[in-house]
Amino acid sequence: MTQADAPAYPSHWEADVLLRDGRTAHIRPVTAADEELLVDFYDNSVSDTSKYYRFFSPMPHLSQRDVTRFTHVDYVSRVAFVLMLRERMIAIGRYDVVQPGEAEVAFLVSDDHQGRGIGQILLEHLAQAGRERGIEKFVAEVLPDNVRMIQVFRDAGYHVASGYEEGVIHLEFPIAPTETAIGIMLNREHEAESASIHRFLNPKSVAIIGASRRQETVGQVLVRNMVNADFTGRVYVVNPNSSAVSGMPAYKSVQDIEGEVDVAIVAVPADAVQEVVLDCAAKGVHGLVVISSGFAETGEEGRQRQRRLVGLSRSYGLRLIGPNALGIINTDPSVRINASLSQVMPPRGRAGFFCQSGALGSAILEKVQNRGLGLSTFVSAGNRADVSGNDLLQYWEEDDSTEVVMMYLESLGNPRKFSRIARRVSLRKPVVAVRSGRTTQGVPMGHAVRKIAAPPQAVDAMFRQAGVIQVDTLEDMFDVAQLLAHQPLPRGRRVAIVGNSDALGLLAADAAAGSGLVVNRQVPLPAEPTAEDFEDALDAAIDDPEVDAVVAVYIPPLSVSGEDIANVLAAVGEQSDKPLVSSFLGAEGVPELLRVPDVAGSTAGRGSVPSYSSVESAVRALARVVEYAVWLRTPDGPPADTDDIDQDRAKRLVSTVLSRRPAGGELEREELVELLASYGIVLWPTLPVSTLEEAQAAGRRLEWDVVLKATADHVRERPDMAHVWRNIGDDKEMAEAWTSLTTFVGDVDAAGFVVQKVAGPGVPVAIRSIEDPLFGPVVSFGVGGPMSELLGDRSYRIPPLSHRDAAAMVREVKAAPMLFGYRGADVVDVEEVERLIRRVAQLQNDLPQISALTLDLVLAGAHGAHVLTAGGRVEPVVDPRSGWFVRRMAALPGDTIPN
Numbered sequence: 001m002t003q004a005d006a007p008a009y010p011s012h013w014e015a016d017v018l019l020r021d022g023r024t025a026h027i028r029p030v031t032a033a034d035e036e037l038l039v040d041f042y043d044n045s046v047s048d049t050s051k052y053y054r055f056f057s058p059m060p061h062l063s064q065r066d067v068t069r070f071t072h073v074d075y076v077s078r079v080a081f082v083l084m085l086r087e088r089m090i091a092i093g094r095y096d097v098v099q100p101g102e103a104e105v106a107f108l109v110s111d112d113h114q115g116r117g118i119g120q121i122l123l124e125h126l127a128q129a130g131r132e133r134g135i136e137k138f139v140a141e142v143l144p145d146n147v148r149m150i151q152v153f154r155d156a157g158y159h160v161a162s163g164y165e166e167g168v169i170h171l172e173f174p175i176a177p178t179e180t181a182i183g184i185m186l187n188r189e190h191e192a193e194s195a196s197i198h199r200f201l202n203p204k205s206v207a208i209i210g211a212s213r214r215q216e217t218v219g220q221v222l223v224r225n226m227v228n229a230d231f232t233g234r235v236y237v238v239n240p241n242s243s244a245v246s247g248m249p250a251y252k253s254v255q256d257i258e259g260e261v262d263v264a265i266v267a268v269p270a271d272a273v274q275e276v277v278l279d280c281a282a283k284g285v286h287g288l289v290v291i292s293s294g295f296a297e298t299g300e301e302g303r304q305r306q307r308r309l310v311g312l313s314r315s316y317g318l319r320l321i322g323p324n325a326l327g328i329i330n331t332d333p334s335v336r337i338n339a340s341l342s343q344v345m346p347p348r349g350r351a352g353f354f355c356q357s358g359a360l361g362s363a364i365l366e367k368v369q370n371r372g373l374g375l376s377t378f379v380s381a382g383n384r385a386d387v388s389g390n391d392l393l394q395y396w397e398e399d400d401s402t403e404v405v406m407m408y409l410e411s412l413g414n415p416r417k418f419s420r421i422a423r424r425v426s427l428r429k430p431v432v433a434v435r436s437g438r439t440t441q442g443v444p445m446g447h448a449v450r451k452i453a454a455p456p457q458a459v460d461a462m463f464r465q466a467g468v469i470q471v472d473t474l475e476d477m478f479d480v481a482q483l484l485a486h487q488p489l490p491r492g493r494r495v496a497i498v499g500n501s502d503a504l505g506l507l508a509a510d511a512a513a514g515s516g517l518v519v520n521r522q523v524p525l526p527a528e529p530t531a532e533d534f535e536d537a538l539d540a541a542i543d544d545p546e547v548d549a550v551v552a553v554y555i556p557p558l559s560v561s562g563e564d565i566a567n568v569l570a571a572v573g574e575q576s577d578k579p580l581v582s583s584f585l586g587a588e589g590v591p592e593l594l595r596v597p598d599v600a601g602s603t604a605g606r607g608s609v610p611s612y613s614s615v616e617s618a619v620r621a622l623a624r625v626v627e628y629a630v631w632l633r634t635p636d637g638p639p640a641d642t643d644d645i646d647q648d649r650a651k652r653l654v655s656t657v658l659s660r661r662p663a664g665g666e667l668e669r670e671e672l673v674e675l676l677a678s679y680g681i682v683l684w685p686t687l688p689v690s691t692l693e694e695a696q697a698a699g700r701r702l703e704w705d706v707v708l709k710a711t712a713d714h715v716r717e718r719p720d721m722a723h724v725w726r727n728i729g730d731d732k733e734m735a736e737a738w739t740s741l742t743t744f745v746g747d748v749d750a751a752g753f754v755v756q757k758v759a760g761p762g763v764p765v766a767i768r769s770i771e772d773p774l775f776g777p778v779v780s781f782g783v784g785g786p787m788s789e790l791l792g793d794r795s796y797r798i799p800p801l802s803h804r805d806a807a808a809m810v811r812e813v814k815a816a817p818m819l820f821g822y823r824g825a826d827v828v829d830v831e832e833v834e835r836l837i838r839r840v841a842q843l844q845n846d847l848p849q850i851s852a853l854t855l856d857l858v859l860a861g862a863h864g865a866h867v868l869t870a871g872g873r874v875e876p877v878v879d880p881r882s883g884w885f886v887r888r889m890a891a892l893p894g895d896t897i898p899n
Contacts, residue, residue, distance in 0.1 A: 225341070
């Protein structure tokens, strides 16, 4: 390959990455301009031992020939990546093709930075680049003493074969992204992101930059809140124009502080923040919480300022919360940090709260305190330029003090990653979320993310699929969270209603029925019940094996406090293994009278009974929790059957199509037939127009022998397509369906064939998939017909799909009864419909070049589901889902590769 033929610099390979210790670095392809950086790195950052391990001989310095060889690459047969930190090279890794499909790989990491997972990062990115360039296998030669490097290869999750010859270990392994390799990568991602947030929320020392003596300024509020929270670590104040702030000595810069600084809280004008970043980087600060406004929320100039801020922070190894953030809070008695603008230090509790809106943050904390809910930790990310809800989910998954996760989301930068992490977290602890802009899919001005192209129903489906309890309002979120934080999960949908108001009992029953709950027991009590009356009724309801949850309603008579009833509710709630919710005196939250003491120091302990201002709110919250409990207990089903899937054949077909039509386009019928057949989906053969015309002219329907003859003629004309029709003559159900065709309505395609659009007995359904720029693959299902299209009666999911997901898709649509014997009709072969959904999902998941796939007419009958019409489109993809197979942080605003 000549230099003129070599590909241009692959900018899409650049990425910010998070290392094992939670700090950041930048990885990019090497360039010819890196010669000086390489020489400095090799001479000053690499020990003689590391050099010997790399080159198998003493090599104190690199020759100019070596320097040129290592920095001048063609990005095809010779590829190299460098890892940059603070504008210096700290590692380099490369591969060189030794024969078609095989390349030799090697790394060199600065001694000061070994043990931070850098070799693993380099291997991931080299493997992804290699896959793009057609590399199938890596080989490496390593000295036996180089245990650390051998471990990098063995820990990667690939199947590593090894041999030993002449004192050198020879390793080789295929670099296809196996489930094991991806799983290991995701575990490393989880550990790094969790470690990063742990440093923010559990600091030993904090510097407040911009601390002020002037009252009611942001800098003064931050200092006061830190002091009032009784932070257990060291607080340093930085103000170059003061000698002291609030009785504490003020430092002119962060570097002037004698001790270490874990976290810096930044409250200086926006145009001074970058100087603060450099000051903090020189001090070795882990992360920044930028309270300052004046960034992307202000317009284009602010967006550019925000981009520079994030890029600079990451390039120096710092993570960033904000800008325009309210701050962070940790109520743990061993920490007690309130590094926020909120004067409310919430009570200790079991819920973690992530809020993207700084403006709403203070109001949210007020509401939390008023309800007696209690929080473990709170993070307001403001413009969410770096640290996001995904990072907090990674942290909360392992945080024992957080049992419930609450999230107020204004945008989703990487919805697919959110779905993956949230699904894993939801299996351990519930996640409750409110998403603003849910209908319009709008994005706040300060959030540098792309608008989601998928319909709102697809986003809702993603939340359900991940087990996230999505609610409509902040009030609903608190209603659900206080139930989850204090009461056990229900085992099912059966409810008992106990109360002293017939009217409210009836409202509760109506609300239950409307929310999908089943009222199995209703116990009316006298208007003036005694404590014993209430206790007996509650005990009987909880002991009833046909009851899964209890709703208690109490409206006291005039001049009666209800304290005795409250004591009964609290006692029963503490001992019950079934959830108990109440509408007690119309109170909202967890009233003092209904709280159970908590040995962990929380405001309200496990067993406390949540109260709601209305019975409808109580039932609605209970219904949300029931849906989560059902999701949690519903198995995914058996693993997908992939015996008849030929992914390699499908990939070859797509590659061939794109080589013929580089800009992409609609698949021709033969291409589409072969693509679907690769995934075990048979597209019924079309018939020549002449055959149909002859049948219509004779006034008769098509008999099976006519179909077979037409098919045989087609196979003779196109012998390469014979595999598509190989079983058609033995399919009795297909034969019966064909002979039932009496009406032919269709369009003549380019080859003179007709696609059937009206068929015999069965229910028409449609299965579609698209490649969304943010989600990746999205699959939808609906019953065919104009009414379904007009009403948007479709279900959505994000592949890969489990058996549970496909089954839920079929049953979610409002027209689902048509598939299950509506008005005496035959029940269709739902299992086959679900199989087709899973296969379409798998196809879309495997092939990002398929921009759209439609099975617009699938005839679902009692003995099968036959695909009568289909369409598909292919488009070239520059970076086919590299975020799935390599770790990379969220792209900066304006970058082309989202994450």
